[in-house]
Amino acid sequence: MLRLSYDDVKAAAERIDGVTRPVPVIAVEPGSVASAEVYLALDFMQHSGSFKDRGAANFAAGHLADGAMPAAGVVIASGGNAGLACAWAAARHGVPATVFVPRTAPAVKVARLRQWGAEVRQVGTEYAQAQEAARLFSAETGALASHAYDDPYVVAGAGTLLPEIRAAVPGLDTVILAVGGGGLFAGTAIAAESHGLRVVAVEPERCRALNAAIEAGEVVDVEVDSVAADSLGARRASPTALYWARRADTVSVLVSEEQILLARRQLWDQRRLVVEHAAATALAALTSGAYRPTPGERIAVVLCGANTDPATLG
Template sequence: MRRVDGAATPARADVERAAERIAGYARRTPVVEVEPGLWLKLETLQHSGSFKARGAFNRILSAREAGLLPAAGVIAASGGNHGLAVAYAAGTLGVRAEIFVPEVTSPVKVAGLRALGAEITQTGAIYSDAYEASVKRAADTGALELHAYDQFEIAAGAGTTGLEILEQTGGVDTILVAVGGGGLIAGVTAAVAGRARVVAVEPELIPTLHDALAAGRPVTVNVSGVAADSLGASRVGRVAFDAATAAGVRSLLVSDDDIIAARRELWRSYRIAAEYAGATAPAALLSGAYRRSPGERVAVIVCGANTDLATLA
């Protein structure tokens, strides 16, 4: 199914079209085999510092192709990374961007947004507060909304990460994906359907998909912890829930201590500068929450790098 507006679950063909559309805009980021059969997919090296640039480009370019890109430009609410991606993509494409972020957003990300020339409004305690403000503003101005995760083109664009993993590794059995609102896991699940298993990894303090799967529907969770600025959606998106349910995705929970330790290890052993969200999927392996089977080929998405470098040592 292909839609320019509203939520729908993408299929592999939609992700493949997204890959064609954003070629030349999004980077084809490297994978690193850190031990036999274990790869890290370095979305830390993506434009704007996270995988989010893929969905932002796909959403704006899709609207432009359909003649639905308004003169008012684009608007987004974000914990930081999506806003950075939208600001970067809009600047690259010559489109005005307005970004709403919650007060919890890290100063590093706010500074990055300003550097990219976006108009910034910082409001509310958590992402959902900023989102409500952005929806009202979009209704007033007519700007195109770019949802941080629960939108068809956003998820399809994010899924191009999964296509690259399969191409670059020659195929894997399992891909570990951090989940907040779920745009990345929705897209990757579509991209690798029938070719690899996808496992969700979430902070114990933000179990959006985990609790939704247990309840049989998206539910609201409390948001706190070290990864709240990136994975701080209070409810998993419908796109992600439907995709995860259809694919039989399971969710693993990791503690803040696990995430902190994984982030430290990524820097100490590989000199990979990851934010806490970026260290969440690796934390499943390092903590033992996920154990590789003998001979299992596993890829882990390190999804973001927008962090204070002074805190890495």
């Protein structure tokens, strides 16, 4: 388990200030979701199309400042978004990047990885297989291994999102976000605990690594079979995510494939926002009733990524 505190999040915010984009936050019309006051945090508007820029920027800046960046550059395994962010951050600093992705990774993400200058290697059909290939590559070449969600720089970087949302939404009570391996969740939970906020962790029913870990009391392997698996397809949550799920005020909920698809479609029909299924997973907690807010509760829903093919909205 990673030993992190809110001080790490604040240090990350200083490192990435002026590098990542401040999150735009928009209000949802009153009455749209029960009697709650709901906001959408559009962190998919980062340079690489997802919140992952925060962790990648912190990772690169931290290792460069420490003189710990090897000539072989960085290597990462990713369902797509962490790799994109890593490639973006590496390109910004003139550092080589090698990204291992499953063969099932969306073509739009693979194409963008190559646009950022990364060497892309497609291995296996699940994140875990790409991760093992990346580990071997790091051992053979000396490339600095970055983890998609279980790295102190990555988690602390992800945690910088919540202070920005709080600044935009005074009196915020709750933040709702989708969970894969748990990097965004852990970083957010660290910040949330410092400010007395609730975190609603949303996962697909067939892709529920954190929910299963909470239920079992330990990290366990789960089935990965969801329309959102390209972003949320970790077979197991990180021990850090489980620790913060127990420590912070956390509500874990599950949503169905149909509810994810409907929420994604509604974002397009009602707001002309094209997001990944993972981003829609967070909103589906509200639109499906999986999470029922109290009257007047101020809620921010994190729309975490938009590296997707608009043609799949049909």
